[in-house]
Amino acid sequence: MIDFKEKILIADDDPSIVKILKDRLDTMGFQVITASDGEESLILIMRESPSILILDLQMPKMNGMEVLKEIKKRNLEITAIVLTAFGTIEKAVEAMKEGAYDFIQKPIDLAHLEIVINKVAERNYLKKRSETLQSKLQEREEEISYLKREIGREYDFSNIIGVNKELQNILSMVRKVVDQKSNIFIQGESGTGKELLARAIHYNSNRREKNFVAVNCGAIPSELLESEFFGHVKGSFTHAFKTRNGYFEEANGGTLFLDEIGELNLDLQVKLLRAIERDEITKVGDPQPIKIDVRLITATNKDLLAQVKKGTFRKDLFYRLYVIPLTLSPLRERKEDIPLLIDHFLKKLNKKTGKEIYKISDEAMTMFMNYSYLGNIRELENLIERSYLLSDHLIIEPEDLPIELKEHSMNLIDRLDVTSGKADIKKVSRVAQLSAEKQIILNALKACNYNCSQAAKRLKISRSSLYDKMKRCKIHLEEH
Numbered sequence: 001m002i003d004f005k006e007k008i009l010i011a012d013d014d015p016s017i018v019k020i021l022k023d024r025l026d027t028m029g030f031q032v033i034t035a036s037d038g039e040e041s042l043i044l045i046m047r048e049s050p051s052i053l054i055l056d057l058q059m060p061k062m063n064g065m066e067v068l069k070e071i072k073k074r075n076l077e078i079t080a081i082v083l084t085a086f087g088t089i090e091k092a093v094e095a096m097k098e099g100a101y102d103f104i105q106k107p108i109d110l111a112h113l114e115i116v117i118n119k120v121a122e123r124n125y126l127k128k129r130s131e132t133l134q135s136k137l138q139e140r141e142e143e144i145s146y147l148k149r150e151i152g153r154e155y156d157f158s159n160i161i162g163v164n165k166e167l168q169n170i171l172s173m174v175r176k177v178v179d180q181k182s183n184i185f186i187q188g189e190s191g192t193g194k195e196l197l198a199r200a201i202h203y204n205s206n207r208r209e210k211n212f213v214a215v216n217c218g219a220i221p222s223e224l225l226e227s228e229f230f231g232h233v234k235g236s237f238t239h240a241f242k243t244r245n246g247y248f249e250e251a252n253g254g255t256l257f258l259d260e261i262g263e264l265n266l267d268l269q270v271k272l273l274r275a276i277e278r279d280e281i282t283k284v285g286d287p288q289p290i291k292i293d294v295r296l297i298t299a300t301n302k303d304l305l306a307q308v309k310k311g312t313f314r315k316d317l318f319y320r321l322y323v324i325p326l327t328l329s330p331l332r333e334r335k336e337d338i339p340l341l342i343d344h345f346l347k348k349l350n351k352k353t354g355k356e357i358y359k360i361s362d363e364a365m366t367m368f369m370n371y372s373y374l375g376n377i378r379e380l381e382n383l384i385e386r387s388y389l390l391s392d393h394l395i396i397e398p399e400d401l402p403i404e405l406k407e408h409s410m411n412l413i414d415r416l417d418v419t420s421g422k423a424d425i426k427k428v429s430r431v432a433q434l435s436a437e438k439q440i441i442l443n444a445l446k447a448c449n450y451n452c453s454q455a456a457k458r459l460k461i462s463r464s465s466l467y468d469k470m471k472r473c474k475i476h477l478e479e480h
Contacts, residue, residue, distance in 0.1 A: 006121055007031040007048060011041035011067070012056040012083065017108070021054060024110055028117070038062025042070055045078060051124050052117065055100075057084035057091065068098035079120050083108065148209070155203040160196065161344050164334035170197075170326050177324055178205045183276070185321050186299040188328030191376030194299040195259060197328065202255040207295055210254030213247050218263035225268045227284050230275070236285020248281045251294050261298040261321065262307055266314065273317045296321070331373040331380060338369055341377060345384040357388055360396035366439065367398060367405050438473035441466070450477055 008030045010021050018034050025032045033048055035041035039061045045053065053071075057064035064082060071078060082095045085106040092103040101123075102116050153159075157171055177184070178201055186194045195214060202212040220228050227237075231246035247256055264272065275281045276296065280289040298321045307313035331338070342360060350356055360368070364387075373379050383402055391400035398406070441459070448454035456466040470477075 005029065005031060006052060006124060007033065007050040008052040008054065008117075009033050009035060009041060009044055009048070009050040009078075010054045011035040011038070011059065011064070012054070013037060013059045014056070017056075017083075017106075020110070021108070021113075024114065025117070028114065030117075036060075038064065038067045041067055045071070045076055050078060052120050053078050053080045054113075055080050055082050057082055057095070065095065065098060068095060068100060072099045079124060081113075081116055081120065152203045152208060155196070155200045157200055157204055160193070160200055161340050162334060162337035163340065164329065164337050166327075166329050167334060167337070170328070173324070173326070174201055175204075181293075181295050183295075183321050183323045184297045184326065185324065186297065186326045186328065187304075188299075188301065189330045189376055190301050191373075191378030192328040192330060193377055194301075194328060195257065197326070198255070198257040198297045198299065201297060202257075202295070205255070205295070207254045211251050212255045212257065213251040214257045214259065215247050216259050218260040222265055225265070226271060229268065230271070230281045230283055232284035233286045236283075240285070243283075246281070246283070248275060248292050248294055249290065252292050253294075255295045255297060258296070258298045260300060260302075262300045262302045262304050262313060266312070269314045269317050273314065273320060276317075276320050331376045335369055338380065339365065341380055342368060342384055345381050346388065349385060349388045353388075355388070357391060357394060357396060360387075361398070363398050364396050364401060367401060367408075371405055371408050437469065438475060441469060441473060441475060445475075445477075452477075 008025055010018050010025075010032060011034075012018050012021075013036050015036075018036075022032045022034060030052075033044055033050060035044050037060045041053070041055065041059075042062070044050070055064045055067060059067075062070075064084070068080060068082075071080065080100045082092075082100045082103045083106060084091065084103075095103055101120060104113055104116065157175065160167070160171060162168070174184075174197070184198075184201065186197060188194050198214070199212060202208060215228075227240075227244070227246065229246050229248060231244050231249055232240050234240060234243045275292070278289075279293065280291050282289050304313055304318055304322075308315045308318050342365070346357055346359070350358070368380070368383070371383075375382070383405060386402050387396050387400045391397070393400070441455070444455040444458045445452070448458060452466055452470075453463055456463040459466065461469075
């Protein structure tokens with residue numbers, strides 16, 4: 001809606017003209033100020049910032065043409081409508097060259113002037129609206145750019161936590177292919193970080209400015225699969241009220257992440273294979289193919305080769321997807337990363353909640369290290385968050401831990417007989433927590449009066465192995 005509260009300056013040395021114009025503009029809802037000569041009009045323009053100027057060309061001290069030149073010279077934001085009793089085509093052309101919006105001869109046709117004023121007001125409104133939208137658009141673009149940078153930092157490879165050798169090998173391989181279009185196939189149990197790795201690949205690649213589209217293939221009803229993946233045109237089926245892009249078009253130029261790829265039915269597998277082979281898709285209801293440029297990352301927690309053998313997954317599609325295979329180990333096979341992950345989750349929770357818990361006790365760490373984590377990293381994060389929220393201490397203690405950790409710890413102690421110093425250390429997983437191993441060794445040493453040969457026999461390992469473990473666990477006999 002046009003804002004008729006704009007301020008208008010009338011500059012004319014004829015008081016009767018000024019009164020007539022002022023009365024008319026007042027009734028139209030404008031704010032009106034007046035000047036009787038060119039110098040006064042310039043002063044008012046500078047001081048009052050009117051948006052519209054009705055300017056007589058013949059005035060004392062400074063004529064209208066000189067006023068226009070000064071407005072142009074000083075780059076003042078105002079729309080000028082020129083009035084004169086001496087109007088000629090030449091004068092009109094000259095005034096227009098100096099920046100006048102329109103030219104009206106005296107005697108003034110008020111109805112015509114009102115039309116011109118309304119046009120100027122509408123023009124000014126649209127200009128302001130455009131500037132406001134441009135400003136908002138720029139702010140939004142800057143915000144989007146900032147968010148993309150933040151997302152990029154969040155998914156930097158350095159934020160994939162772990163020193164595990166297999167994980168580091170995966171990251172090394174990914175860095176070599178991150179800018180290539182080759183399809184990546186990620187295999188791993190639920191909660192091992194498949195989507196996190198996929199996002200890291202995207203946001204560290206040359207496709208980072210385009211979309212990353214994540215799809216859970218097992219969550220889409222079978223009757224909607226084709227439409228969701230490839231889009232549809234208006235009227236192509238019941239309830240197709242408008243044309244819609246599918247996942248491939250949304251990810252065009254970027255990355256499409258298909259999680260639980262093994263859940264796709266055979267019909268869609270055929271269409272997916274065709275899209276990959278031809279780099280094109282066809283919308284439902286439209287025979288015209290659409291070229292696409294998508295980097296495809298797929299993931300599964302199933303044995304897809306076994307599905308190929310059973311005939312529930314196409315062999316040709318499998319090998320199209322299985323170009324760069326990556327296997328994420330379950331957390332129980334990379335327990336050396338648990339302390340690092342716990343530290344990361346604690347920092348994340350401190351930032352989120354404002355609490356300050358920066359570590360957990362050695363006893364609590366032992367319990368975390370010895371847990372089996374069927375839900376992998378996702379389960380670890382859940383357990384840390386519960387422990388964090390329930391803790392009343394600056395350090396998370398065993399009593400703060402969820403019941404499943406306590407029960408598992410008690411069962412483990414019963415199996416290993418840690419407190420007697422008689423535990424067979426081979427029963428401890430090769431990735432068992434350092435502090436648990438340290439406690440077993442210390443108990444054995446104490447039971448053998450710190451005789452390393454006897455302690456090694458008690459633990460059923462060689463003396464050299466015991467020394468290696470003592471060095472890794474930082475056990476110094478002189479301190480005991």
